[in-house]
Amino acid sequence: MAALPLERFELFRSQDLDETREIVGRIFCEHRLDLAGRDHRLDARMHSHRLGQIVANFMWYGGDVYIEPGLLDTFYVVQIPLSGRSVVHCGNKEVYSTSAIGSVISPTEYLRQRWSPDCQQIIIRIERTALQAHLRDILGVPLWEPLVFEPEFRITDGPAASWVRWCHALIHELEQPEGLIFNEYVARQAEYTLMSGLLAAQRHNYSEFLEEKKLPVVPxxxxxxxxxxxxxxxxxxxxxxxxxxxxxxxxxxxxxxxxxxxxxxxxxxxxxxxxxxxxxxxxxxxxxxxxxxxxxxxxxxxxxxxxxxxxxxxxxxxxxxxxxx
CATH class of the missing domain: 1.10.10.60 (Homeodomain-like)
Structure with missing residues (x-):
């Protein structure tokens, strides 16, 4: 079996539903986790590494699962599917996620989802305070409402595909024990690049305002x-x-x-x-x-x-x- 992303940062592997729920909750938040299919099988594994205000994760439940975190509140999540499928309900919108379609979940939108047994995903957690402060710096004015993304993330072409390539490049660097990404200055620049890239690649309620500005302004x-x-x-x-x-x-x-x-x-x-x-x-x-x-x-x-x-x-x-x- 080929190496899985971030394998050197394995957090756990478990066939126990309660243990899986508890450990995943430490990285994200408390949530409901249930086995959803007829075959009550689970072989979950998670790899995770924090890079300042961003946490890169690999997640595979190895079973048909229903996940209901509700409001994420303090962080954004970008889910990049590698295999399998999931159905993501975010606020009043529904995303059918496959290898071509990921999802961007905002902390103010109620989240529930179902993953197939073969669903493997890269999940990027970005702290809400950091991303909104970064947007505020670019705009040069205080945010007048919470930053909310469109949840459907089409990742096969255009800026979204470019952003996903950056994520894979970041993960590749994290997998190198002596990679430059572990240099504090380089890591900070990588954080800013990912945050700026996501704001440019995915539609949100500030997109039109950003597009009107010819150059980013540092106030x-x-x-x-x-x-x-x-x-x-x-x-x-x-x-x-x-x-x-x-x-x-x-x-x-x-x-x-x-x-x-x-x-x-x-x-x-x-x-x-x-x-x-x-x-x-x-x-x-x-x-x-x-x-x-x-x-x-x-x-x-x-x-x-x-x-x-x-x-x-x-x-x-x-x-x-x-x-x-």
Whole structure:
């Protein structure tokens, strides 16, 4: 049998439905997973590797399954079929997915789907905050509504086919133990390329506005520079002074730039990124491998009591509850 994509990053292989549901949920979100056919057979496997704000995955259930995550909420998903078929219900639209048609799922659209036993897919997870911030930087104005893609992704020709080739190239690089993709600067550029490419390749509610602009506009280079530093290293002890120094502007200029471009200050943006990263890490952690205080302190959220209260306000549950799931 030929090597499967991302095989060196195998996360699990299981014939147990509950175990499969639980581990897949760590990478994506809690979801309903049922065997749907007469043959109640399952031979699931998943390979997964995070690259900053993007997670590349290979998924194969090895059985006829019904999957219902509901609202993804914090991330986008691009599903690239390699074999088999699936029926994807996204919001009020239905996609019959084959080797020629993938799907792009937006976090605000209710998702349910059914996969055939031979359905194998590359699944690219992109964090909602990162993709929407990237679009905001290109447009040069705040987003006035959530970014929502058309779910049907025709991947055999045109820009969509080009984007899929980039994904395969990225996966090929990830499979090389000493590939350049593991260089932090190269990895960051790869993230931006995939996000820009998806915004150009697939129709969404901002497409017409993007097409009217002759060139991408970076509204504030100091803001972009400081934001990239925060996104790459939220665990560092950033201050407005240190970020302004890194961006080669005064603190007042940086503060004004953040308020104009992002409608928030550098400190608040840093807190947002740290809280989102804490939520992701707690959700993905295997039981018994970490603690809430360890995750919080590693991300610079040193007052654990305050962190827990803010976490519950944002995510509707205590961080300890997320960790136990």
């Amino acid at each position: 504030s280079r100091p803001v972009k520079t400081a934001r990239e530093m925060i996104d790459a290293h939220p665990e560092w002890s950033h201050t407005v002074q240190s970020l302004a120094g890194y961006a080669h502007v005064s603190e007042r200029t940086l503060q004004a730039g953040f308020n104009e471009v992002l409608q928030t200050g550098p400190k608040a943006y840093l807190t947002d990124v740290r809280m989102q990263r804490a939520h992701q890490e707690l959700y993905a952690a295997a039981p018994g491998t970490t603690t809430v205080s360890t995750v919080a302190r590693r991300l610079g959220l040193n007052h654990v009591g305050r962190f827990a209260a803010e976490y519950k306000r944002r995510f509707g549950e205590l961080p300890s509850e997320t960790l136990r799931r």
